[in-house]
Amino acid sequence: MNNRVHQGYYARKRFGQNFLKDNNVIENIVTAIHAQCSEELVEIGPGLGALTEPISQYLDTLTVIELDRDLATRLQKHPFLSAKLTIYQQDAMTFDFSLLAQQKGQRLRVFGNLPYNIATPLMFHLFSYTSSVKDMHFMLQKEVANRLIAKPGSKAYGRLSVMAQYYCRVIPVLEVPSYAFTPPPKVESVVVRLVPFVELPYPVIDTYILSNITIEAFSKRRKTLRNSLGHLFSLDTLDVLGIDARLRAENVTVAQYCQLANWLKMHQNKYWE
Numbered sequence: 256m257n258n259r260v261h262q263g264y265y266a267r268k269r270f271g272q273n274f275l276k277d278n279n280v281i282e283n284i285v286t287a288i289h290a291q292c293s294e295e296l297v298e299i300g301p302g303l304g305a306l307t308e309p310i311s312q313y314l315d316t317l318t319v320i321e322l323d324r325d326l327a328t329r330l331q332k333h334p335f336l337s338a339k340l341t342i343y344q345q346d347a348m349t350f351d352f353s354l355l356a357q358q359k360g361q362r363l364r365v366f367g368n369l370p371y372n373i374a375t376p377l378m379f380h381l382f383s384y385t386s387s388v389k390d391m392h393f394m395l396q397k398e399v400a401n402r403l404i405a406k407p408g409s410k411a412y413g414r415l416s417v418m419a420q421y422y423c424r425v426i427p428v429l430e431v432p433s434y435a436f437t438p439p440p441k442v443e444s445v446v447v448r449l450v451p452f453v454e455l456p457y458p459v460i461d462t463y464i465l466s467n468i469t470i471e472a473f474s475k476r477r478k479t480l481r482n483s484l485g486h487l488f489s490l491d492t493l494d495v496l497g498i499d500a501r502l503r504a505e506n507v508t509v510a511q512y513c514q515l516a517n518w519l520k521m522h523q524n525k526y527w528e
Contacts, residue, residue, distance in 0.1 A: 275305040275368050275394070277435035284446055285309045288366055288392050288430045295359040299347045299367035299377070302326060306368065313338050318355065320347045348373065348380050356387035363387060366439060368394040371440065375399060375415060385422045385451035392428070392448050400445035412505045413476070414469040416509060420509045421457065421465065423449040455511035465516035472504035473510075479503055487519060 275281060284306060289298055290313040301307040301319045303326070311317050318341045320519050321327040327344040331337055343350065365388055369377060374395050381391065395403070403413035403419045404427060418424055420479045431444040445508075468484070475483040480493060481500040493500045496514050498507070 259506075273368070273371075273436040273438060273440050274303050275435060276437050277431075280429070280431050280435045281305055281309060283399055283429050284392070284394070287446065287448070288364070290314055290364070293363055294389075295356075295361055296364045296366065297352070297355065299328060299365065300370060302368065304330065304333065306366065307336060307340075310366075311336055314339065316341065318343070320345065320350055322346050348376055352381070352384035353387040356384075362389040363396055364389050364391075366392040371396045371399075371442070371516050378403075378415065379418065381420055382422045390448060390450045391423075392446060394431065394444050394446050396440075397430070397443040397445050400447050403447055407506050409505070414473045417469050417509050417512050418466065419449065421455070421459070421462075421513065423451050457510045459513050459516045460520040461516065464520050465512060468515055468519065469504075469512060472507065476504040479520070480507070487523070488515065492518065 288296075288310065290310050292314055294314075295316075295318070296310065296314060297318045297320065298307055298310070301321055306318065307319060307330070317339055319330065320343045321330065322345065322385045324344055327342050330342055331342055333340075352363060352365070365381065374393070378393075378399075381388065399415070401411045402413055402415045405413070405416045427445055428448050428484075429446040431446060433441070433443060433463050434437040435444075465499040470486070471487075472480070472483050479501050480488070480498065480503070481490065483504060488496075490500050496511075496518060498511050498514065
């Protein structure tokens with residue numbers, strides 16, 4: 256039997272499709288999300304409806320974003336889901352979550368089994384909408400989940416860690432083995448909960464600058480700040496900020512990156528404009 260076929264549908268590699276099939280895992284995810292009828296939920300990549308069906312039992316309406324036209328059509332024809340669903344057949348990377356939150360009159364709860372090939376860029380896309388999002392529950396490749404929750408000093412700590420932890424509390428919820436999917440991926444998965452901060456612990460004047468500082472630092476992660484960010488910050492500046500110039504990118508805390516971004520905005524605000 257072809258292990259890429261599930262419920263008569265052939266999983267497409269170009270969409271990174273791995274369909275969730277384990278009922279215990281599905282039940283645990285639905286329980287973790289704990290959907291309420293008064294809330295506005297958005298599912299990214301509903302696929303064959305493994306999560307869509309059980310979660311919709313708690314809701315009157317559900318918004319789904321599905322890139323695969325055949326799967327979107329399948330959901331439109333679903334015997335009991337179709338009446339509840341608003342289906343956007345488009346790439347979630349182009350979706351305006353703030354506009355939807357405005358239309359719904361409340362912050363959104365976003366969830367999904369994210370394709371491994373787009374998980375990281377999609378997370379960065381969603382970070383720009385955190386003011387419109389109440390929380391997010393995502394199934395991710397374990398490596399990506401580890402990067403989200405990593406602390407300074409660990410090998411997994413990187414740009415994704417800094418930006419995720421700037422915007423959100425990141426909480427691991429559930430580990431998921433590869434056999435829970437069809438086709439089974441070559442990696443393990445983890446469900447994570449991301450809860451955007453209502454008040455940011457370390458507010459940054461310009462997050463574009465924060466993002467670019469992390470790109471520069473982690474692109475030269477084996478170099479010390481003296482070398483990787485020396486063109487932006489003098490040794491005297493780092494000293495005034497209380498940041499050791501001998502630190503490498505992976506040893507700098509989220510709070511320190513925010514300090515650097517705010518200093519640069521105030522002193523060299525035209526650098527990245």
